[in-house]
Structures are given as structure tokens and as C-alpha cells.
Amino acid sequence: MKKPLSWREWGYNIIYESDTPAGRFFDIFIICCILISVIVVMLDSVGNLDDKYGALFYNLQWFFTLLFTVEYALRIACINNPWRYVTSYYGIIDLLSILPIYLSLFANGLQYLMVIRLLRVLRIFRAFKMSRYSNESSILYTTFRQKQDKIFVLIFVFMTVVVIVGTIMFLIESPNNPNFSNIPISVYWAIVTITTVGFGDIVPLSSLGKMLASLIMLMGYSVLAVPAVQITSEMARKMKKIGSRACPNCSQEGHDTDADFCKWCGSSLSPEGE
Numbered sequence: 357m358k359k360p361l362s363w364r365e366w367g368y369n370i371i372y373e374s375d376t377p378a379g380r381f382f383d384i385f386i387i388c389c390i391l392i393s394v395i396v397v398m399l400d401s402v403g404n405l406d407d408k409y410g411a412l413f414y415n416l417q418w419f420f421t422l423l424f425t426v427e428y429a430l431r432i433a434c435i436n437n438p439w440r441y442v443t444s445y446y447g448i449i450d451l452l453s454i455l456p457i458y459l460s461l462f463a464n465g466l467q468y469l470m471v472i473r474l475l476r477v478l479r480i481f482r483a484f485k486m487s488r489y490s491n492e493s494s495i496l497y498t499t500f501r502q503k504q505d506k507i508f509v510l511i512f513v514f515m516t517v518v519v520i521v522g523t524i525m526f527l528i529e530s531p532n533n534p535n536f537s538n539i540p541i542s543v544y545w546a547i548v549t550i551t552t553v554g555f556g557d558i559v560p561l562s563s564l565g566k567m568l569a570s571l572i573m574l575m576g577y578s579v580l581a582v583p584a585v586q587i588t589s590e591m592a593r594k595m596k597k598i599g600s601r602a603c604p605n606c607s608q609e610g611h612d613t614d615a616d617f618c619k620w621c622g623s624s625l626s627p628e629g630e
Contacts, residue, residue: 367434368604371427386427390453390473393420397470417467421457424473428454436605440621449475514550521572522546528565535559550576 373379393416399405400413428450432438441447453473460467522543529536535558536542545558550572560569605623617624 364434365604367430371431371434372604387477389420389423390476393417393424394471394474396420397468401468417457417470421454421470424450424454436623437621440605446476517575518543518546518550521550521568525560525565525568528562528568529560533561533565546572549573552576 369376370378370382396413396416400410400417406413431441431447431450435441442451449472453470453476456469456472457467522545523539525545526536526539526542529542536545541558548555548558549569552573554573560566603618603621603623603625605618605621615625
């Protein structure tokens, strides 16, 4: 006879897994609560609505916060290694999503930061069996970590270029163009230009300045293209079929579909530890 599930295993299957009707319902319920709570926060910032329904908004904010606090506690209680969850991406986001209203008791206005709860909606990928997109976001994060040295070098080169170009533009334009009144403003112009944003609030007037501006605009495309190619090529190399199972010990997802053990902590992927 099969051993009945303990309350922790039962809670784990509902909270962390979405393959069962109960787990799927739980995920969808939490996502709906997140969306409603964010809408409440946004409406609360509208002056005339706050005057009429301020008390209702306040009570709803506390209701959802207490609900998410209980959920956070249950997530900790239902896994074997709570610290793994607490320090994971979702664990940190879950905590940050409930802290603002508690902190607003000491500093008014911080409750609006509860919109960070929207990041939790990323779980919708798992709830609706769109694990491919969830896995791709995980791969993107891993790629950024592995390419961080190259990205840092690119950022350093970028900053060096904009400082040099900004200084040159200051020397060219400052005598006759009040917009380039100092080097920091000229560097700001170089950053806006090389990123192809082009606000248009500061523009060169001299022919030489326009030539330099044209050069840095063209340079901007390569500045954006190089890191994009690095990241996408690495992602293409890593893409493979991975599932959406969560480890019962550390709550990490993204394991191979045929994996029996967690690639992060080595624990069995079976809740019973078999």
C-alpha cells in the first residue's frame, strides 16, 4: 500500500507543482490576486478615486499582503531546504512583494512599490504549460552571468568612448553653442546619441560637430549589435528541451525532462525522495 503524503508533500504538490488540477488552480488564483492587487495600488494613486475609495483600497492592500505573507510562509514550510528558496530569484521577489506595505507604516508612500508583484506573474509560464518561455528566461539569466566579463568590458569601452567624444564635442561646440556648456552635459549628449535614443534636447550646430554626431550615431549600431550577438549566440548554444519540475528540496526549476536528481542541490526530484 502506498504511503500517504505528509502535509508538507501535499502542500508542495499544490504550491510548487502545476501538473495537478489543485496546483494549477493555486497558481492561477495567486496570479489573479497579484493582478488585482497591482490594479488596486495603481487606482489608489489617482487622487479623486483615493478620496472616494481610499479606505477600500487600504483594506484591499492589507488583505492581499496578508494573503501573500501566508503564501510565502507556506512556501518556506513545504520544502526541505527553505534557505534555497529564500535566496532564489522567486524567493527574493516574493519577499519584496510583501515588504512595501509593512515599511509604509514607517515611511508613507512606500506601499506603491507593491507593483513589484508583477514580477511574480512570470509564474504564469509554468501555470499555463508555457515552460519553454520560462526556460528561455532562465537560460537568458545564465547567459548573462557567463558573459558578464565580456559585457563589463563592452560597458567600460562604451563609457570610455562617450567620455572622449563628449569632451571633443565640448571643445568643438562650447564657444558658440550654449547647449554644450560643460563636459558632463556633453557626455550626456554622447550617451543619448550613441544609444540611438536621440532626445533632441541638445544638438550640435557647427559642421564639424554634426560630422562627429553622424559618426557616433553610426557607431551606436555596432555598440548595440555586438553584445546582442554575444548573448543570442550563447543562448542558441544552450537551448535544449528542459522541463518545468521544481525540486522539492530547493524549489529550483529548469531540469532536464529525464532528470532524476536536481542539478543544483543533488536531491531527488521525487517529493518522496525515491
